[in-house]
Amino acid sequence: MSDAEPELTEAQRVEALWSRVPYHQYARVVAPAAAHLVDAADVTADDSVLDVACGTGNVAITAARRGADVTGIDLNGDMLEWAQENADLIDAEIAFERGDATDLPVGGGYDVVLSSFGHHLTSDPVTATEELVRAADPGGTVAYTAYALDGVVGDAYDALADYHPRGDDVVKPFYWGDAEFVENRFADLFEDLEFDRGEVHMHGLSPTHMVEHTLDISGAIRTPFEQATDQDALYDEWVDVASDYFADNVYTIEYLLVRGTV
Numbered sequence: 001m002s003d004a005e006p007e008l009t010e011a012q013r014v015e016a017l018w019s020r021v022p023y024h025q026y027a028r029v030v031a032p033a034a035a036h037l038v039d040a041a042d043v044t045a046d047d048s049v050l051d052v053a054c055g056t057g058n059v060a061i062t063a064a065r066r067g068a069d070v071t072g073i074d075l076n077g078d079m080l081e082w083a084q085e086n087a088d089l090i091d092a093e094i095a096f097e098r099g100d101a102t103d104l105p106v107g108g109g110y111d112v113v114l115s116s117f118g119h120h121l122t123s124d125p126v127t128a129t130e131e132l133v134r135a136a137d138p139g140g141t142v143a144y145t146a147y148a149l150d151g152v153v154g155d156a157y158d159a160l161a162d163y164h165p166r167g168d169d170v171v172k173p174f175y176w177g178d179a180e181f182v183e184n185r186f187a188d189l190f191e192d193l194e195f196d197r198g199e200v201h202m203h204g205l206s207p208t209h210m211v212e213h214t215l216d217i218s219g220a221i222r223t224p225f226e227q228a229t230d231q232d233a234l235y236d237e238w239v240d241v242a243s244d245y246f247a248d249n250v251y252t253i254e255y256l257l258v259r260g261t262v
């Protein structure tokens, strides 16, 4: 997803997207999805685990609490600092390293390779998917979560496409949250592929509050919004989209969980 200027390197793009927002506030919202992912991958104390685009450490720390030997990789320095602070709080020993998910600075051999709302948000999710597979030991497990194409985030990006210089291209990262696309495009990378769905929730007072809050805490929402040709019209459309997923002061964000053996 190239939401910034095309001449930016991937590291600069990630800094521009994610260093301006207090993402650690939102990380709590997706913490249950990290537990879902670690559980689906059946992580045990015997496993070496790689958490790609680890952010503030949700998946890495959840896996470490099962006794696994964990490495977390992210390209954003702020995220890595938050991740280290989170790990230090419970004395979890995790190797957090700076690195690009589209060119992982690791050899193969991990028992489990995971990415939570991470690799599909890089500028090149095809290569990032191949990198997840490359990093895994033969017979190992690769699993990830991605925001569902037919959930609120996919719908919000559909609306964004009408106002963004990149048009329909902005929606592509959410194809990774569509089981049919993943099956058709990537089945040959895996011995087997399984799908599950889940949802996470934000609490608030109205669909408008939800739009405001996500603009505050997500670089993947704020940056493309600022690049939109008509922000007022897009804002109104996003409130309409949010209304479809808001009831009883709870906002529901759906995701796809993909699990494969390599």
Ligand SMILES: C[S@@+](CC[C@H](N)C(=O)[O-])C[C@H]1O[C@@H](n2cnc3c(N)ncnc32)[C@H](O)[C@@H]1O
Binding pocket: 010, 014, 018, 027, 030, 034, 052, 053, 054, 055, 056, 057, 058, 059, 073, 074, 075, 076, 079, 099, 100, 101, 102, 115, 116, 117, 118, 119, 121, 122, 123
């Ligand atoms: C939505 S956050 C998800 C973070 C975390 N996995 C979680 O579930 O909370 C996306 C993360 O992807 C990271 N990221 C984006 N592009 C990346 C890349 N090319 N290489 C490594 N990390 C990247 C961002 O820095 C950010 O931490």
